[in-house]
Amino acid sequence: MRSPKPRRVILYILLVFSVFLFLLPLWACITTSFKTVKDLIYTTPVEPPLSPTVAPLITAFNIMVRPLLNSFTFTVAAMILSCLLGSINGYILTKIKFRGSNIVFLFFTIGIFIPYQAVLVPLVLTMSKLGLYNQIGGLILAHTAYGIPITTLLFRNFYGLIPDSVIMAAKTDGAGTWTIYRRIVLPLSLLPFVVAAVFQFTSIWNDFLFGVVLARGSEVQPASVALANLKGTTEFQWNVQMAGTLWYALPVLVIYLILAKYLIRGYMAGAVKG
Amino acid sequence: MFTKDRLITSLFLLLSLVLVGHFVYFCIGWNVFVSLSDWKGLAPSYNIVGFDQYLRLFHDPVFLTSLKNNLILILLFVPGTLFLGLFLAILLDLKVRGEGVFRGIYLLPFALSFVVTATLWAWMYNLKIGVINTLLGKTGLEFLKSGWITDPNIALYCVVLALIWQFAGYTMLIFLAGIRSIPESQIRAAEVDGASGFNLYRRVVIPQLKAPALSAFVVLMVFALKAFDFIFVLTDGGPGYRTYVLALMMFRWTFSKNEFAYGAAIATILFLLALVIVVPYLYLSFRREKE
Numbered sequence: 411m412r413s414p415k416p417r418r419v420i421l422y423i424l425l426v427f428s429v430f431l432f433l434l435p436l437w438a439c440i441t442t443s444f445k446t447v448k449d450l451i452y453t454t455p456v457e458p459p460l461s462p463t464v465a466p467l468i469t470a471f472n473i474m475v476r477p478l479l480n481s482f483t484f485t486v487a488a489m490i491l492s493c494l495l496g497s498i499n500g501y502i503l504t505k506i507k508f509r510g511s512n513i514v515f516l517f518f519t520i521g522i523f524i525p526y527q528a529v530l531v532p533l534v535l536t537m538s539k540l541g542l543y544n545q546i547g548g549l550i551l552a553h554t555a556y557g558i559p560i561t562t563l564l565f566r567n568f569y570g571l572i573p574d575s576v577i578m579a580a581k582t583d584g585a586g587t588w589t590i591y592r593r594i595v596l597p598l599s600l601l602p603f604v605v606a607a608v609f610q611f612t613s614i615w616n617d618f619l620f621g622v623v624l625a626r627g628s629e630v631q632p633a634s635v636a637l638a639n640l641k642g643t644t645e646f647q648w649n650v651q652m653a654g655t656l657w658y659a660l661p662v663l664v665i666y667l668i669l670a671k672y673l674i675r676g677y678m679a680g681a682v683k684g
Numbered sequence: 685m686f687t688k689d690r691l692i693t694s695l696f697l698l699l700s701l702v703l704v705g706h707f708v709y710f711c712i713g714w715n716v717f718v719s720l721s722d723w724k725g726l727a728p729s730y731n732i733v734g735f736d737q738y739l740r741l742f743h744d745p746v747f748l749t750s751l752k753n754n755l756i757l758i759l760l761f762v763p764g765t766l767f768l769g770l771f772l773a774i775l776l777d778l779k780v781r782g783e784g785v786f787r788g789i790y791l792l793p794f795a796l797s798f799v800v801t802a803t804l805w806a807w808m809y810n811l812k813i814g815v816i817n818t819l820l821g822k823t824g825l826e827f828l829k830s831g832w833i834t835d836p837n838i839a840l841y842c843v844v845l846a847l848i849w850q851f852a853g854y855t856m857l858i859f860l861a862g863i864r865s866i867p868e869s870q871i872r873a874a875e876v877d878g879a880s881g882f883n884l885y886r887r888v889v890i891p892q893l894k895a896p897a898l899s900a901f902v903v904l905m906v907f908a909l910k911a912f913d914f915i916f917v918l919t920d921g922g923p924g925y926r927t928y929v930l931a932l933m934m935f936r937w938t939f940s941k942n943e944f945a946y947g948a949a950i951a952t953i954l955f956l957l958a959l960v961i962v963v964p965y966l967y968l969s970f971r972r973e974k975e
Contacts, residue, residue, distance in 0.1 A: 498700075
């Protein structure tokens, strides 16, 4: 049997050690979520519980269930709306030639990079004026509006790959722009819709800033804000806190496990969290 | 010819333009307007006083501390994340078995909410029974125990470390894609010339990673400027003002102290700083696309 080269051994030691460092916080969160208060003191966070319990998970669930449902509602709604609008924009920007289309694209693209602090005060004022402050509708509107720039970019990149000849053929058959979108472009869009939806779901679900300024402490507050509050109130109940963290992270973890490949495509296209 | 079809598509585009136009552009302008007023307290006031708020800022020790901390974040977090990401990308490029699994694990923290990662790191850094201190105790490294985020001297560095942990997978991903896009023939040619291992990367691969490095750099710089959620949840700027940053100060002064004009001025400065980074980058990428 050939023994492996020492350099390969060092390589794998480095890789595995990195895995340890990258997963340590998450591992400690999982073990702690299943511990009794006694185990918190008698075991280190990296050790499994001596007497596993789901009590912290139940306590945390009862605190988090309403905010989790809130988050789910506005996340799904804003995800769908921003993907639809982004898809139509991407189609218009690539397949309909009009003057100033580059300007329109730049207009959207800049929106990806702005620090949201620069709009917070007017955002709150706008939502109060519309009667959407402390309302699910306000969160949906904000996440849709600020999601348009990135979804437009994602769909535009993808539609650039559809040959113009496909569109031209439909045009000569007498189909109008909207018909072409519905009949030809939309059925070809499964992949970009998955990429954009996965990206939008995770970033809207993960958001804290809009949640905290638009719906803090209200009935409709998002799970991110509820978790931050939980951290403030259960100072010494680390098991409940970690259990709450686990509940809030769960949808993203599941998506990551199943759909990481699509999320990565979003990251590669320049779609980066806020 | 303006058909019904044209009308529908135009209306959808118009809807997007109105939404982005209002929530991005008009709101930025509105914020600048607020920053020039004397609005303090819950009732809006648009009594324009000029640049008073900005002048006040430059005499405010909290603002100067926050600015300094953002600068430290830029100087440590940005290069730290770029180097760790590059290092991991090179490791994974060495024909590693199970590359996909390693990649997936290193990238995982980046997919998580800052509220999640901040809570995880609060547990890591906890003084009495937290992960790091108990691990140090178990391994006989008792003397390394520390208050971490409660120690004024190192709190900011603890924040930086955790943020590098969260973002390194992202830069790894960008660099790995960059490495993989270098034509095989070039690598072969360099190998024929006698370059191998570390030298191959230094002489052939790394010089070709300028484009991915630039895009990652811009993303990290903008983040280092606007960092908020993670710090808000982990330290809330403490101890004292040791981990205060501009975005946190903006939030506190605006929404806790109701100093709307003052907060708006901080936000405007943040926006201008971001523009300095983003505008040249967008200009470059638009020119490249045209070519």
